[in-house]
Amino acid sequence: MRESEEAATAGTGAPEGDARSAQNAADTPGAPGAPNARDAVRALRPSQIREVANAGFGVPDVLPFWFGESDRVTPQFIRDAASRALADGATFYTHNLGIAPLREALADYVSALHGETTPGHVAVTSAGVNALMLAAQLVVGAGDRAVAVTPLWPNLVEIPKILGASVETVSLTYGADGWTLDVERLLAALTPGTRMLMINSPNNPTGWTMTREAQRTVLEHCRRHGIWIVADEVYERLHYGAHGRPAPSFLDLATRDERVIAVNSFSKAWLMTGWRLGWLVAPAGLMDDLGKLVEYNTSCAPSFVQQAGVVAVREGERFTQSLVADLRASRDHLVAALQSIPGIDVRSPAGAMYLFFSLPGGEHSLELCKALVREAGLGLAPGSAFGEEGEGFVRWCYACDPARLDAGVARLRGFLASRGLA
Ligand SMILES: Cc1ncc(COP(=O)(O)O)c(C=O)c1O
Numbered sequence: 001m002r003e004s005e006e007a008a009t010a011g012t013g014a015p016e017g018d019a020r021s022a023q024n025a026a027d028t029p030g031a032p033g034a035p036n037a038r039d040a041v042r043a044l045r046p047s048q049i050r051e052v053a054n055a056g057f058g059v060p061d062v063l064p065f066w067f068g069e070s071d072r073v074t075p076q077f078i079r080d081a082a083s084r085a086l087a088d089g090a091t092f093y094t095h096n097l098g099i100a101p102l103r104e105a106l107a108d109y110v111s112a113l114h115g116e117t118t119p120g121h122v123a124v125t126s127a128g129v130n131a132l133m134l135a136a137q138l139v140v141g142a143g144d145r146a147v148a149v150t151p152l153w154p155n156l157v158e159i160p161k162i163l164g165a166s167v168e169t170v171s172l173t174y175g176a177d178g179w180t181l182d183v184e185r186l187l188a189a190l191t192p193g194t195r196m197l198m199i200n201s202p203n204n205p206t207g208w209t210m211t212r213e214a215q216r217t218v219l220e221h222c223r224r225h226g227i228w229i230v231a232d233e234v235y236e237r238l239h240y241g242a243h244g245r246p247a248p249s250f251l252d253l254a255t256r257d258e259r260v261i262a263v264n265s266f267s268k269a270w271l272m273t274g275w276r277l278g279w280l281v282a283p284a285g286l287m288d289d290l291g292k293l294v295e296y297n298t299s300c301a302p303s304f305v306q307q308a309g310v311v312a313v314r315e316g317e318r319f320t321q322s323l324v325a326d327l328r329a330s331r332d333h334l335v336a337a338l339q340s341i342p343g344i345d346v347r348s349p350a351g352a353m354y355l356f357f358s359l360p361g362g363e364h365s366l367e368l369c370k371a372l373v374r375e376a377g378l379g380l381a382p383g384s385a386f387g388e389e390g391e392g393f394v395r396w397c398y399a400c401d402p403a404r405l406d407a408g409v410a411r412l413r414g415f416l417a418s419r420g421l422a
Helices: 003-012 019-027 048-055 076-087 100-114 127-139 154-162 183-189 212-225 284-297 303-315 317-339 365-376 402-418
Strands: 122-125 145-150 166-171 173-175 178-180 196-200 228-232 260-265 278-281 354-358 393-397
Touching: 048 365, 076 303, 100 122, 100 303, 122 127, 122 284, 127 154, 127 196, 127 228, 127 260, 127 278, 127 284, 145 154, 145 183, 154 166, 154 196, 166 183, 183 212, 196 212, 212 228, 317 354, 317 402, 365 393, 365 402
Parallel strands: 145 166, 145 196, 196 228, 228 260
Antiparallel strands: 122 278, 173 178, 260 278, 354 393
């Protein structure tokens, strides 16, 4: 029995094996005490990034590099498209799986990047995080086993737990080449009976990007054992390899009607974080069931937002390419600046928009990040927020103007000097 269940059962004397009592003993009808959420919900990890941000309340002029978003607004041509759609009265519910023009535009976009994909393989979602929840709801339930590769944006690890699944993590390893995946270790964790692998590449927070060879090996293994792959590819365009090419994708290798679901988002490639728009590529045979899940979660993404999404996908390629060029320059700028500080170990990642680096005094990253925001007005995310293997590191989102990066580096330098650490 897991720890939370033990505590719950002990409180009521509920018989072991009585799943209802064991899972929700703290809120049994008629039981005394405060009303509580289900144990599975109470056991979810709260966000440590939020904890650091809370420590900074009241600190004037904080430079926030802790969240995963750019400091730039959505491009004007996309905002204009939303204004037009609103003016035209696009204020109604839409089809659960999205408006036809957006599913068609996305099918064309995905086909151009990864090979033939029909609108019947695409579903529009309320951003990437909702796409992850829907994918998990499609394939895992109570008692199922999922595997995730970490360090990782916490949502992927926590979402299956909301559904009662257990999540085993396989850690990337940090060495001379930065973060790498030991494929054999991952395969060993993907035992027969595992329902789902959740894998995010390019990865938040490390920038690690899975190689085509590793994807092929993992896909073949999952095929053999009937394991679903939920591939979080929201950073696929933020890839600094061959010019303009996205990161290697499971969609390049898989057919569209096997156990692979690719999650994507408008948040990163078109700077649309606040719009809450994303999509899934999944087997056509799943779409009826997916439509039911969308109905019971959100019913649909907002109509005028979807219409703006069509314009982003159809007309946004030049914007995305220039964004990636800017991000590459920001990445290189920040790497060089941090490397000039003694004791900082920082590498240049292949994808996403973060540097995940170790620094003197960083052994307790949560405490360090709280001190940084309180004492230096510098907002970084603690590595421990992304799993225990992230401890000792901090994450810095570099999707901003180089002058702001310089101001942040000066604050970090001053903080370390004041503590005699650099
Ligand atoms: C790895 C990863 N997946 C998914 C998302 C979801 O983004 P959104 O819900 O804004 O589409 C994020 C956001 O930061 C992310 O880092």
